[in-house]
Amino acid sequence: MLSSAVDHSAATVAEELSDRLRLLHRLKSSRRLSQLLAAPLSDEDQVVQPMDDASPTKWHLAHTTWFYETFLLKPHLPGYREYSPDFAYCFNSYYESHGKRQARNRRGLLTRPSVDEVRGYRAHVDEALERMFVSGFINDGLDGLAAIVELGINHEQQHQELLLTDTLSLFDAQPLHPAYRTPAPCRDQTRHDGDAAFIEFPGGIFPVGFSGTGFCYDNEEPRHDALLQPFRLAHRCVTNAEWLAFMDDGGYRDPLLWLADGWSAINANGWDAPGYWHQRDGVWHQMTLEGLVPVNLAAPVAHVNYYEANAFANWAGKRLPTEFEWEIASTGIAAAGNDLGTGLMRPQPAADGADGELTQMFGDVWEWTSSAYLPYPGYRAAPGALGEYNGKFMVSQNVLRGGSCVTPPGHIRRTYRNFFYPHQRWQFSGVRLAEDAA
Amino acid sequence: MLSSAVDHSAATVAEELSDRLRLLHRLKSSRRLSQLLAAPLSDEDQVVQPMDDASPTKWHLAHTTWFYETFLLKPHLPGYREYSPDFAYCFNSYYESHGKRQARNRRGLLTRPSVDEVRGYRAHVDEALERMFVSGFINDGLDGLAAIVELGINHEQQHQELLLTDTLSLFDAQPLHPAYRTPAPCRDQTRHDGDAAFIEFPGGIFPVGFSGTGFCYDNEEPRHDALLQPFRLAHRCVTNAEWLAFMDDGGYRDPLLWLADGWSAINANGWDAPGYWHQRDGVWHQMTLEGLVPVNLAAPVAHVNYYEANAFANWAGKRLPTEFEWEIASTGIAAAGNDLGTGLMRPQPAADGADGELTQMFGDVWEWTSSAYLPYPGYRAAPGALGEYNGKFMVSQNVLRGGSCVTPPGHIRRTYRNFFYPHQRWQFSGVRLAEDAA
Amino acid sequence: MLSSAVDHSAATVAEELSDRLRLLHRLKSSRRLSQLLAAPLSDEDQVVQPMDDASPTKWHLAHTTWFYETFLLKPHLPGYREYSPDFAYCFNSYYESHGKRQARNRRGLLTRPSVDEVRGYRAHVDEALERMFVSGFINDGLDGLAAIVELGINHEQQHQELLLTDTLSLFDAQPLHPAYRTPAPCRDQTRHDGDAAFIEFPGGIFPVGFSGTGFCYDNEEPRHDALLQPFRLAHRCVTNAEWLAFMDDGGYRDPLLWLADGWSAINANGWDAPGYWHQRDGVWHQMTLEGLVPVNLAAPVAHVNYYEANAFANWAGKRLPTEFEWEIASTGIAAAGNDLGTGLMRPQPAADGADGELTQMFGDVWEWTSSAYLPYPGYRAAPGALGEYNGKFMVSQNVLRGGSCVTPPGHIRRTYRNFFYPHQRWQFSGVRLAEDAA
Amino acid sequence: MLSSAVDHSAATVAEELSDRLRLLHRLKSSRRLSQLLAAPLSDEDQVVQPMDDASPTKWHLAHTTWFYETFLLKPHLPGYREYSPDFAYCFNSYYESHGKRQARNRRGLLTRPSVDEVRGYRAHVDEALERMFVSGFINDGLDGLAAIVELGINHEQQHQELLLTDTLSLFDAQPLHPAYRTPAPCRDQTRHDGDAAFIEFPGGIFPVGFSGTGFCYDNEEPRHDALLQPFRLAHRCVTNAEWLAFMDDGGYRDPLLWLADGWSAINANGWDAPGYWHQRDGVWHQMTLEGLVPVNLAAPVAHVNYYEANAFANWAGKRLPTEFEWEIASTGIAAAGNDLGTGLMRPQPAADGADGELTQMFGDVWEWTSSAYLPYPGYRAAPGALGEYNGKFMVSQNVLRGGSCVTPPGHIRRTYRNFFYPHQRWQFSGVRLAEDAA
Numbered sequence A, B, C, D: 001m002l003s004s005a006v007d008h009s010a011a012t013v014a015e016e017l018s019d020r021l022r023l024l025h026r027l028k029s030s031r032r033l034s035q036l037l038a039a040p041l042s043d044e045d046q047v048v049q050p051m052d053d054a055s056p057t058k059w060h061l062a063h064t065t066w067f068y069e070t071f072l073l074k075p076h077l078p079g080y081r082e083y084s085p086d087f088a089y090c091f092n093s094y095y096e097s098h099g100k101r102q103a104r105n106r107r108g109l110l111t112r113p114s115v116d117e118v119r120g121y122r123a124h125v126d127e128a129l130e131r132m133f134v135s136g137f138i139n140d141g142l143d144g145l146a147a148i149v150e151l152g153i154n155h156e157q158q159h160q161e162l163l164l165t166d167t168l169s170l171f172d173a174q175p176l177h178p179a180y181r182t183p184a185p186c187r188d189q190t191r192h193d194g195d196a197a198f199i200e201f202p203g204g205i206f207p208v209g210f211s212g213t214g215f216c217y218d219n220e221e222p223r224h225d226a227l228l229q230p231f232r233l234a235h236r237c238v239t240n241a242e243w244l245a246f247m248d249d250g251g252y253r254d255p256l257l258w259l260a261d262g263w264s265a266i267n268a269n270g271w272d273a274p275g276y277w278h279q280r281d282g283v284w285h286q287m288t289l290e291g292l293v294p295v296n297l298a299a300p301v302a303h304v305n306y307y308e309a310n311a312f313a314n315w316a317g318k319r320l321p322t323e324f325e326w327e328i329a330s331t332g333i334a335a336a337g338n339d340l341g342t343g344l345m346r347p348q349p350a351a352d353g354a355d356g357e358l359t360q361m362f363g364d365v366w367e368w369t370s371s372a373y374l375p376y377p378g379y380r381a382a383p384g385a386l387g388e389y390n391g392k393f394m395v396s397q398n399v400l401r402g403g404s405c406v407t408p409p410g411h412i413r414r415t416y417r418n419f420f421y422p423h424q425r426w427q428f429s430g431v432r433l434a435e436d437a438a
Helices: A002-038 A043-047 A057-076 A087-091 A104-109 A115-134 A145-172 A240-248 A260-269 A306-316 A323-329 B002-038 B043-047 B057-076 B087-091 B104-109 B115-134 B145-172 B240-248 B260-269 B306-316 B323-329 C002-038 C043-047 C057-076 C087-091 C104-109 C115-134 C145-172 C240-248 C260-269 C306-316 C323-329 D002-038 D043-047 D057-076 D087-091 D104-109 D115-134 D145-172 D240-248 D260-269 D306-316 D323-329
Strands: A198-201 A204-208 A224-228 A231-234 A277-280 A283-288 A291-294 A366-372 A398-401 A418-420 A434-436 B198-201 B204-208 B224-228 B231-234 B277-280 B283-288 B291-294 B366-372 B398-401 B418-420 B434-436 C198-201 C204-208 C224-228 C231-234 C277-280 C283-288 C291-294 C366-372 C398-401 C418-420 C434-436 D198-201 D204-208 D224-228 D231-234 D277-280 D283-288 D291-294 D366-372 D398-401 D418-420 D434-436
Touching: A002 A057, A002 A115, A002 A145, A043 A057, A043 A115, A043 D043, A057 A087, A057 A115, A057 A145, A145 A283, A198 A323, A204 A323, A224 A323, A224 B224, A231 A323, A240 A306, A260 A306, A306 A366, A323 A366, A323 A398, B002 B057, B002 B115, B002 B145, B043 B057, B043 B115, B043 C043, B057 B087, B057 B115, B057 B145, B145 B283, B198 B323, B204 B323, B224 B323, B231 B323, B240 B306, B260 B306, B306 B366, B323 B366, B323 B398, C002 C057, C002 C115, C002 C145, C043 C057, C043 C115, C057 C087, C057 C115, C057 C145, C145 C283, C198 C323, C204 C323, C224 C323, C224 D224, C231 C323, C240 C306, C260 C306, C306 C366, C323 C366, C323 C398, D002 D057, D002 D115, D002 D145, D043 D057, D043 D115, D057 D087, D057 D115, D057 D145, D145 D283, D198 D323, D204 D323, D224 D323, D231 D323, D240 D306, D260 D306, D306 D366, D323 D366, D323 D398
Parallel strands: none
Antiparallel strands: A198 A231, A204 A224, A231 A434, A277 A283, A283 A291, A366 A398, A398 A418, B198 B231, B204 B224, B231 B434, B277 B283, B283 B291, B366 B398, B398 B418, C198 C231, C204 C224, C231 C434, C277 C283, C283 C291, C366 C398, C398 C418, D198 D231, D204 D224, D231 D434, D277 D283, D283 D291, D366 D398, D398 D418
16 A cells, blocks of 8 residues: 555656656747747847837847746745846836836837847846756745746747747838848749638537636636627638739728728828738739748738728628637637748648638638637636736737747647737738628 | 508508608707707807817707708708708718718818808708608608618717717816806715615526617617626716725726726826816816816716726726626616706716616716627628718727716617727716626 | 296197007007907807917907906006906916916817907906006006007007918818908909019128117117128019929929928928919919919919928029018118008019019018027017017027018018018918029 | 159149048048947947937948948949949938938838948948049049048048937937946046136127138038127036036026927926936936946036027026137137047036136037027038038027037037037037127
């Protein structure tokens, strides 16, 4: 009896150890990935802020590090030496409960601390994090520390995506239109013929929101029932070819297609094409992480905002899906696709699929839904500073689903809710159409 | 057989005639009400625009008249003589399909046409409308003309409410703080002791949206099922006394209570109290249609925006209701209360009610809900220009329910959806708290 | 001896009496003129503010009255009863030393006090002013009171000009383009052939600035010497025909003609023609106090700002005169012309003059000079609140000379210095060219 | 005869050679200085733009190089290979005649070309410039090429000063307040006791503007006569101690001291102290090129704008000098002082001087004059693109004289006219008081 208890205990220890090592491994991979993503960028590229919405690479690198230092190392690692008391001011994002900070639209003024110092900051914190694992502070009964590591990994993944979209914004704002990476071979550009098929889903009451044991954000909970009417969903995203047809048909000039705010926005900004599109000698090009290239007609349109997505749907006689339609339709589909893991970093034409099968649900482009970003029934923000996270943005934004070509692999879920303001379009945001099945 | 057929036909005619006369009567009452509401105002008061959101009284009077001329008289009354070709430019609101128009934020520049000419315009159109009835063009088989009259009446009712809220905005912006009307005796100001009771409602699937035969806006349809969890609703609105407690407790200074956009907004605008509140010798006063008076502690708080409503709910440990919770809870309650029909023109303290009974659901103040203003499943805008109405505003706004103290009687419904941007607070907008019943 | 002394004294008394009555007469005429100018305007016209720079007519009527009440009646008329304590807040313009006031860009919100009340205010103050004369408070040894009356008359004359230019701005901002007055017969429109003659003036040291016994503003003093080089001045102002040639030659599209700030301003505002010019069916019209009429080719161009005046001069290979060149050249020319006294209220084509004679120096249009508006050497602002007048504007503005078609007769002088910012063009501001005679 | 002609010719050749070599030497020194000034800055420091007025260091380095390439190498050096066709777009400043360019307020977005490439650009152009000398293209009879080199050197000197002031602006905008250089020993800080002496100068007619054979800007010409009244000039600049007295006396809170535009500006910006002043624990510090240090009371106040200078003079019962008073008073004083040549890079306390002697006239701080920046009588801009330089800024700015602690040695002259808008204060701009001597 005793021995069996011992055995059991040893197995548990081994398993915990293994969990702990797995977590440490994921943490280190995640930390390394940020640095890999920054590697093609010069120090100069890393310091400049192209617009208020987009932060400098250096800031992303430091802020994700500050997160661990603030929420894990300083409160929980005995004897931890803060890297620099100035950094909290420089690299806090919006945690009001954590004091004053560099204003968001002034993050690009921080030439100091330098990129090199930020690298030093990362090394210092990484070393302490590893020490925390090795010395057993993680998983030694202090509940919740592993959860903070998990949150930190996911937080950094979000900033990895932003690092790439913000760099694209920066490079587009420059006359030289530099490329972040050398062009990769692209999938066949000709497969844009043929209309999207609309796949039907039955109505009913369905559970939505996260369930299970892994990580999720607080805004994916609580799981609850949603009532859906029968609907149909396009089997693929709207392509650049289709978007050009919309443009050619005067889509940007017909006020009846647009929400009133959208009509004001496109006129105030002079928008008559998706973000990063530029005409060169009469041909539409798009700025990509591979530089300025002709628009790939077969690929999904990207960098359209909610107003544009909505106007396109009106023009097409369809509508956008709700976030729950999207979530239910994605049941059983693996949360992977053309994400950052493929290394392509551009939305790709839809692959041939079996009839009646959804494609491009994960990766390629975030898909605008018609759902406002609101708390789920019974939503409660996590307690403390870490809870000052998703809830405070729950107004005036719309939900996007499915991840993009620059979402780190493993980060996305069926229940994942991204959100942006209806005018924003610097993300890889696109459109999948829906319609009532009644 | 024949006679019975004749009888039947005669009865139908009589009924139709009666319907037609009832409609004409309502139309004329509605037209007269606008003029009555404008009567206390000088020509000067009627021309000035206090801010972009609020239109001059004269503009309201003319725009509601332009509506009939454009959608009814010009297309459907043979021989109708347009009053002036210039007026379409001056008094179109936002119908893009009806041509260019005076920009919204420049409506207050229109000293011409004069208030007198607008009166002439109204008389001209009123005469033609009456002729249309008398000559039988309405209800003579041209389907839909009566529906346009009905829409016109409801449209004018909305502008009657705006005429009053916009006048209040104008009068508040002036150093003299003039009164629109002489003070009416107010209900007992002392009954603000005692906390609100929270009344429980069961969950389930409920039909929401308009059904029946009367008028409704397109945004109230189609009727559809909604799934609710059990919830509780406060039996009355939040009072000024409760709002003062929130202020005294530092409610406007604690960022953790606020949505991020709300925190930015109150700081950018220096808001630290509801709209129209002013301190005089250390005492909070509020600007009302009766002039500047001390805050009535027992009355519902008004002129708070969504951000404020949400922050207050957080502070109180409650939440705002969804629009469907509000709609289901109001089942069986007559859509009447302290609306414009009482002539009080100020929110009043809640009357004593039976235990477990909701009060103040209709009238007093519009109640912010946590629901974003979105189309119902299957929503289709009405065809043609008249459909360019509710649908184009379905983004970035929140739904309010229940009407206010300046909503014309008969205008409000259980299914009625009003909507404003989260920062707006020049309407009589207030708060009713809710909580989960789980 | 005694009798002669008595005689002398009586003569002095008579003369003083006569001076006093003359001043009273002028005061009353001036007060009446303001009301005459407002007479064609409805109450609505009088309350609205078309832009920040332009004030409502009612405000002009009240502010000029407040001036007398504040600087004359309240401090110097025993027993004077202030009309209303609120009016100081409403109608102070910019006298920081006289307390808080309605912000300049919010003057158009004041629907109360009404135009009628302002009329009552004027009557109340006029009565008190007359009483002050009759009772001998003016000219009875209280030095300076007559000077304040004189200043008040001149102050009101300035506002009479503004009343008209601000009304023109208001009427231009409206789709109906109403006329302030019925058209007057205009001088021959064909006399715009023939280039302007350039009349030569010698260099030397000349006294500039005001001297003599009448009224002048503090900014015209002290008289001092100025050193001029020989120069030539165009015998008339630049005409609309000449301006059209500038436009046809691409004047608004060639950056090399423009000051850098001017180039920014015309592009930011989309200016490609003088103020109040509108194309109707391919023909340039201009908004005038007589309504929208075809451009009078022979008349002086008006409503151009300093940037435009400067660019035109560059295009013409000339330059603008300095204020002292203008002042010296005007020596011996009577300070009268097509001012408000003619009642034409529009700039008129230059009359034939003798060879070598300047025309249009006074009236028609204010003439931009190249001189910055700066204090004269030894300038001292008058003491007290009245001195808070001209001096505080002595930066970033340019001097204009000569008065316009809406300057009240008797108001202008050779030494008179008007001043506006280089971007402003709602005044009747035009151009006279100059060149070096070397 | 022949031999003497030959001799003469040989001497001329030798002299020309010597001139040419001297010019080349100065050119190379000037080019080297820019790089020395950039040396303490990281690549990150060199790319960021702290505000619209201030350009990145890299941009200064490249723009001064573009100047030579555009105006000298491309038109005049046969076979010159343009470094990159993209650079014209990136590094043109405001030469409208030289095509489109990166907008001024977006210069900080140019992470590419990199600082390294700009170094390559400089080397490429420097090599070509040297070749142009060596091969005899300069001074070989192509009149004007040496003049363009001279202009280029002066142009680069201006940008050297801006490089330092813009870096100071950048470093002040950062929470870490980094130092550009290590602190140098400062002159005695205690010598701020004693009022400034006012030195009298007679009136009369004086020639002003440039004369002589060296270089000057077109705005310093033509030399012409100016008429001055007797005046007095303070022997030194206003000190920080005196400015603190102004602040302590409520100088920033008394509207009567301020120009109307100035009063608006200080209130809109919340200015209550000179630029770069910060309170730390109740003690005023100032951001300098040596970092954030306590205010040096004896040193001249710097980073005050025209409004502040004017208000201070009013408070002190004095006035600012005119630019010609300054110029005449400086007659006979060597154009040198605490300029960049001392390497101190901060304004220094006035040295003891002989009685009746002006100090600090050159170097330390630019001195605001009351003179508007206007063309001199007879001014003509240089022909062609190079003339698009000083003239286009001649409106709404004021003249400053005397150079600052970061003006390159040899750059300043008695007749030198610097100019800034009245609200600007990121330059080392200070105050010397004047008064009438009458």
